[in-house]
Amino acid sequence: EVNLVESGGGLIQPGGSLRLSCAVSGFRATNHYKAWVRQAPGKGLEWIAVVYVGDITYYADSVRGRFTISRDESENTVYLQMNSLRGEDTAIYYCTNVYHDYVFDYWGQGTLVTVSS
Amino acid sequence: IVLTQSPATLSLSPGDRATLSCRAGQSVDNSLSWYQHKPGQVPRLIIFDASRRATGVPARFSGRGSGTDFTLIIDGLEPEDFAVYYCHQRSNWPRALTFGGGTKVEI
Numbered sequence: 489e490v491n492l493v494e495s496g497g498g499l500i501q502p503g504g505s506l507r508l509s510c511a512v513s514g515f516r517a518t519n520h521y522k523a524w525v526r527q528a529p530g531k532g533l534e535w536i537a538v539v540y541v542g543d544i545t546y547y548a549d550s551v552r553g554r555f556t557i558s559r560d561e562s563e564n565t566v567y568l569q570m571n572s573l574r575g576e577d578t579a580i581y582y583c584t585n586v587y588h589d590y591v592f593d594y595w596g597q598g599t600l601v602t603v604s605s
Numbered sequence: 606i607v608l609t610q611s612p613a614t615l616s617l618s619p620g621d622r623a624t625l626s627c628r629a630g631q632s633v634d635n636s637l638s639w640y641q642h643k644p645g646q647v648p649r650l651i652i653f654d655a656s657r658r659a660t661g662v663p664a665r666f667s668g669r670g671s672g673t674d675f676t677l678i679i680d681g682l683e684p685e686d687f688a689v690y691y692c693h694q695r696s697n698w699p700r701a702l703t704f705g706g707g708t709k710v711e712i
Contacts, residue, residue, distance in 0.1 A: 523702065525648075533640070533648060533691050535702040546700040582647070590695035590702050591638050591653040598647065 490514035490594045492583045497599030504573050504603075510566040510583030510596060521586035522566045524557060525595075526579035534579075537568060538586060551577075573603045606630050606696040608705035615710045623679040625708045627692035632672045636695045639668055639677045642707075643688045651690070652677060679710070687712055 496508040510522070523538040536548045537557035545557050556569040566583060581601055585594040607630040617623055627637065635655040642648040650659040652668035655675055665680045679686055692705040 525704075532689075532707045533642065533693075533704045535693075535704060538700075538702060546702075548701065588653065590636055590693075591650065592640070592648070592693070593650050593653075593659065595647045595649075 490585065492585065492594060492596035494581065494583050494596045494599040497581065497601045499602045499604065500573055501605050502574060502603055505569070505571045506573065506601060508568040508570065508581055508583075508599060508601070510568075512564045512566060512583075512585075515585075521589070522557075522559060523584045523586050523592065524566075524568050525582045525584055525592065526577075527582070527598075528576065528579040531579075539566065540586075570601070573601075575603050577601065578603045606633060606694060606701070606703055608692055608694055608703055610690075610692055610705035610708050612708060613706070615708060616712070617682055617710065618712065619682050619684055621682050623677075623682055623686070623710055625677040625679075625690055625692075625710070627670075627675040627677070627705050629673045629675075629694060631696075633694040633696065635671045637668075637670070637675050638693045640691045640693060641686075641688045642691065648691070682710070684712075686710065 491513045493511045521540045539557045554572045559566045580598040582598045583596040584592040587593040609628045611626045639652040640648045656668045667678045689707045689709045691707045
């Protein structure tokens with residue numbers, strides 16, 4: 489059974505850093521593409537980062553240069569390093585499996601990140 | 606590529622037919638998917654490649670379209686179908702995976 493479990497969310501001050509983790513089971517993290525999608529309070533879904541086989545990565549304009557997606561083959565885990573956090577980064581962050589190059593077919597339960605002083 | 610969904614809200618009754626629209630700013634071929642999202646729950650894949658139903662999705666959900674204009678149809682709304690629906694696409698250059706703003710289907 490495919491399972492993705494996020495962790496690492498919490499309250500962080502503006503300008504701070506946080507690293508989210510996504511533990512993957514049911515398939516190898518490195519054999520499939522993975523992405524992070526977020527939903528800010530009262531807003532819609534926003535794709536923010538994707539990592540493809542070969543560790544090719546792409547980012548949304550809103551996070552490029554501040555966030556880094558990566559994965560650890562030995563731990564079957566995907567990460568999202570978030571630096572220079574802003575209030576507008578407050579959101580539930582979902583880890584997703586990416587099928588067929590762009591389809592988010594499996595989702596984790598999400599982890600809440602709150603950026604506030 | 607900007608995805609524009611309409612209407613923002615659709616007020617319908619159980620048994621009605623829901624027609625949701627998603628328009629892309631430029632052609633995305635058929636690389637478009639639809640997701641259902643209920644409050645407090647995880648988003649759920651409904652349709653991908655414009656018209657292919659995801660595993661376990663009832664036949665009352667159908668998708669159509671290509672290029673820039675896409676439609677999600679729910680034929681005979683069930684109580685569990687009332688939710689927000691998002692369309693989503695892939696653009697190749699620059700590579701981005703964009704969501705539309707969502708359509709809320711409410712009772």
